[in-house]
Structure formats: C-alpha cells, structure tokens
Amino acid sequence: MSGTDDGWLFVGPESDDYEPSQSYAPGGLCPVKLGDLIGSGTPPRYRIIFKLGFGSFSTVWLAHDSVESRNVALKIVQARSTARSQEPDVLERLRALNSTAGQEPYVIQLLDSFEHTSANGIHQVLVTELVVPLLAPYSRYSKFKPQVTRDVLRQTIEGLAYIHSHGVAHGDLYPANFGITVPEIHRFEELAFWHQATYPPLRPIIPFSPHCDPHSYPPYLCGNLDLCEFLGFRAPEIIGRPLSVRIFDFGSAYVVDGSAPPQPVTPPFYAAPEIVFPQVALKKEDPPWDQRSDVWSLGVAFHDLVGAGGLFPELLFDDTELPHYMVCICGEVPDAWRDHIDSQPWPLAFSPRHDRGVLEWKERALRPTWRGGPPGLVRLMRRMLVLDPAKRPSAQDLLDDPYFSCSNGARNVVGSVHPLMQLPAGIPHGEEADLQTNRPNLLTLD
Numbered sequence: 261m262s263g264t265d266d267g268w269l270f271v272g273p274e275s276d277d278y279e280p281s282q283s284y285a286p287g288g289l290c291p292v293k294l295g296d297l298i299g300s301g302t303p304p305r306y307r308i309i310f311k312l313g314f315g316s317f318s319t320v321w322l323a324h325d326s327v328e329s330r331n332v333a334l335k336i337v338q339a340r341s342t343a344r345s346q347e348p349d350v351l352e353r354l355r356a357l358n359s360t361a362g363q364e365p366y367v368i369q370l371l372d373s374f375e376h377t378s379a380n381g382i383h384q385v386l387v388t389e390l391v392v393p394l395l396a397p398y399s400r401y402s403k404f405k406p407q408v409t410r411d412v413l414r415q416t417i418e419g420l421a422y423i424h425s426h427g428v429a430h431g432d433l434y435p436a437n438f439g440i441t442v443p444e445i446h447r448f449e450e451l452a453f454w455h456q457a458t459y460p461p462l463r464p465i466i467p468f469s470p471h472c473d474p475h476s477y478p479p480y481l482c483g484n485l486d487l488c489e490f491l492g493f494r495a496p497e498i499i500g501r502p503l504s505v506r507i508f509d510f511g512s513a514y515v516v517d518g519s520a521p522p523q524p525v526t527p528p529f530y531a532a533p534e535i536v537f538p539q540v541a542l543k544k545e546d547p548p549w550d551q552r553s554d555v556w557s558l559g560v561a562f563h564d565l566v567g568a569g570g571l572f573p574e575l576l577f578d579d580t581e582l583p584h585y586m587v588c589i590c591g592e593v594p595d596a597w598r599d600h601i602d603s604q605p606w607p608l609a610f611s612p613r614h615d616r617g618v619l620e621w622k623e624r625a626l627r628p629t630w631r632g633g634p635p636g637l638v639r640l641m642r643r644m645l646v647l648d649p650a651k652r653p654s655a656q657d658l659l660d661d662p663y664f665s666c667s668n669g670a671r672n673v674v675g676s677v678h679p680l681m682q683l684p685a686g687i688p689h690g691e692e693a694d695l696q697t698n699r700p701n702l703l704t705l706d
C-alpha cells in the first residue's frame with residue numbers, strides 16, 4: 261500500500277509504528293539509518309540496530325555499545341527540544357551512584373549522554389538501559405499472580421519515592437512509562453534482532469517538495485521492534501520469573517525547587533485533580549503540579565497494572581467529564597468545585613440508565629485479579645486517589661501500607677459497585693437509581 265503524508269510519498273502499510281515523515285525538517289528529528297555509528301571515539305561507540313519507539317520529542321533506538329559490549333537504548337531528542345530539555349539533568353540526579361549502596365532504584369539508569377549534530381540541528385542523545393514495557397508481558401503471556409502484582413506495585417512506589425527523594429517530580433506517570441529490565445538482552449547480536457522481524461519494517465519515504473534538503477530526512481522510516489515478542493521467542497526462560505521495574509521517560513520531569521513547573525503533559529485520564537480541574541473548569545492551561553500529582557497518577561495507573569484496564573473508560577468520557585468522575589471515585593465534592601459540578605449535566609455514562617452497565621463491566625474486569633489478590637489493594641488505591649493534594653500521602657508514606665505486608669487471598673471486591681466508587685450521598689446508583697430514571701441531574705447535593 262502507498263499514500264501521501266503531508267507532502268511526503270510513502271510506501272508501506274498504515275501503522276502507528278512510524279514517526280510522522282514531516283518531523284524530519286530543521287529543528288525536528290535526527291535522521292538515522294540502521295548501521296549508523298554515533299557517539300564519541302573512532303569509530304564512534306554506538307551502532308544503531310533497530311528502532312524501539314518514538315514519542316512527541318524523540319526517536320528511541322536499540323544500539324550496540326562497542327566499548328561495554330552491551331545493548332542499550334539511545335533516545336535522540338529533536339533539535340528544537342534539546343536546549344530546554346531537563347531530562348539529562350534529571351537522569352543524572354537519579355543515577356544509582358547517588359543512592360544508598362545496594363538499593364535498587366527501580367528507575368531507568370542513564371549510562372551516557374552527548375550531543376549529536378545532524379542537518380536538522382543539535383540533538384541531545386541519552387543512553388539508558390533497555391526496558392520492556394511492563395504491561396506487554398502481562399497481556400502477552402500470563403496474568404500476573406497476586407503476589408507478583410503486589411511486588412510490581414511495591415516497586416513502582418519505591419521507584420517513585422526514590423525519584424521524589426531526589427527532589428524530582430515525574431509528571432508523566434502512566435502505564436506506558438513503566439518497564440522492566442531484562443539482562444538477557446545483552447547476549448543477542450544484531451542479526452538475531454533482524455531474524456526475529458517477520459516482515460521488512462522499513463518504509464521508503466520520498467518528499468514531493470524539490471526544496472527539501474536530502475540530508476534532513478532518512479531514506480526510510482523503521483518500524484518498532486517488539487522486545488517483548490522477541491524475548492518471548494528467544495529467551496522464554498524469562499517468562500514467569502520475578503520482575504524488576506523501571507520508571508522511565510523523564511522528558512516532562514522537573515526539579516521541584518520553587519521555580520514554576522513546566523506545562524503538564526500527563527494524559528488527561530492519569531492527570532491529578534489539581535491539573536484537570538483548572539484545565540477543564542477554569543480553562544487554565546498550565547496549573548502548578550508537583551510530586552503529589554505523581555501519587556494520584558500512580559494510583560490511577562495501578563488500575564491498569566493489576567490488569568483491570570483503564571480506571572477512566574476512554575470511550576465513554578471526554579475530558580470535560582473528568583471532574584465528575586473524580587468526584588465519584590473520591591466520594592466528595594470540594595467546595596471550590598461545587599459550582600462547576602452543579603452547573604454541568606451529569607455525564608451520560610453515569611445517568612441512572614447507564615451507571616450499572618459501566619460499573620458491572622468494571623467489576624467483571626477486576627474480579628480475576630482482585631478477588632484472588634491480597635487484601636488492601638483497594639484501600640491502598642483509595643489512599644492515593646484523594647482530591648486535595650495536601651491530604652495525599654507521600655510515596656514514602658505509602659511503602660508502610662498494610663497491603664504490602666499481607667498475603668492471604670481475601671476478597672477485595674464489594675457488592676456490585678466498583679470498589680473505588682464512593683458516590684457522594686445523594687447520588688443514586690444501582691436499584692435506587694433505576695427508580696429515579698427521570699431525574700435530570702444526579703449530582704444535586706442538597
């Protein structure tokens with residue numbers, strides 16, 4: 261199949277695996293070819309093997325480090341973001357060298373960093389450990405056992421406490437930014453990765469404009485390597501063994517030192533109320549946020565990490581309904597929110613006709629994991645999902661939570677209502693709601 265993409269001709273299947281061609285322009289992404297050598301030394305130290313992914317600001321590559329004989333990830337930041345990126349400083353702060361000896365930080369480790377010049381400008385290059393996305397082995401091979409889930413959640417909180425103890429707020433904690441390390445990855449050579457690819461994932465790109473500098477774009481785009489699939493075939497012994505979590509993507513992180521935080525970029529469903537409410541109700545684009553906002557995001561991400569899917573069902577809500585949904589989860593309407601909440605129609609998904617369907621669906625999703633899981637998980641999430649950031653415990657406080665010290669299989673799911681739902685008094689649900697199907701606005705608290 262072929263098509264056009266904003267002034268570019270491409271040949272290949274439609275896929276989310278490819279960065280947009282128009283990002284290759286002055287100030288944009290670094291044009292990279294497989295086999296390129298970059299970094300210091302002669303010949304340069306890192307050989308590009310495959311693409312791992314891309315984000316809003318970068319492409320990320322699997323590369324071989326010829327000095328240490330290991331495989332690493334190279335995050336190559338687009339030129340216009342390089343000067344203002346705090347990511348190298350933040351990662352430098354979080355290097356395990358600065359932590360208590362022997363303590364695993366559960367945070368991606370920076371191995372090297374340098375600048376690389378291309379036709380598009382100067383690019384920051386961050387060399388880090390390779391990680392496999394945490395949810396990939398979960399969905400691919402088996403559901404985590406309750407004990408594994410508990411261990412994974414504890415590691416994410418320990419990682420967050422580590423980040424916060426170094427004065428950093430992450431700002432983009434959602435499931436895609438949790439990974440696991442797999443030391444076996446270092447034993448594979450370049451050809452092994454290519455033998456695994458089931459189709460040639462290279463897509464030629466051709467610009468229509470005669471003014472396009474041929475040095476500013478690569479001859480082809482490269483699809484993403486699925487490391488989880490690769491390891492499943494090549495190192496099946498890793499499946500089912502204890503996981504070691506890494507929190508990564510510090511592209512939006514900042515050092516909390518009294519200066520204004522960067523504009524929040526957390527996906528809306530994971531963003532804390534102190535971000536969502538000003539954005540949705542007050543149309544304020546850059547509300548302040550800090551470490552406490554990370555605790556909320558992690559609480560929401562737990563819902564995904566225990567295998568229950570998103571806490572906020574994306575198909576049923578748009579962002580403007582998030583404050584109502586947060587009120588449902590937390591069971592209170594803050595005074596500052598009351599005018600907004602009362603002035604908006606209650607989201608359709610929560611009308612008496614629909615709430616039961618949503619909640620029962622969610623309970624079904626939770627049942628396999630939470631019914632058999634250790635007690636206290638819902639209680640732990642409730643501690644994290646508190647509307648007022650001042651009342652939210654720190655990540656360090658959460659490490660003492662009883663959930664992490666109990667192991668029997670008590671039930672966590674109560675009744676037919678989602679265990680996190682605490683509808684404020686006055687909001688009917690279940691049978692009571694069915695009796696009141698004509699009530700226009702369910703959240704009239706009087």
Ligand SMILES: Nc1ncnc2c1ncn2[C@@H]1O[C@H](COP(=O)(O)OP(=O)(O)OP(=O)(O)O)[C@@H](O)[C@H]1O
Pocket residue numbers: 312313314315316317318319320333335368388389390391392436508509510511
């Ligand atoms: N260390 C790593 N090991 C393996 N894959 C990685 C690694 N770092 C990043 N990736 C892959 O590259 C993708 C993009 O990385 P990242 O999210 O850090 O980039 P970004 O430009 O900051 O994106 P975002 O838009 O999320 O801010 C990730 O989703 C992941 O699939």
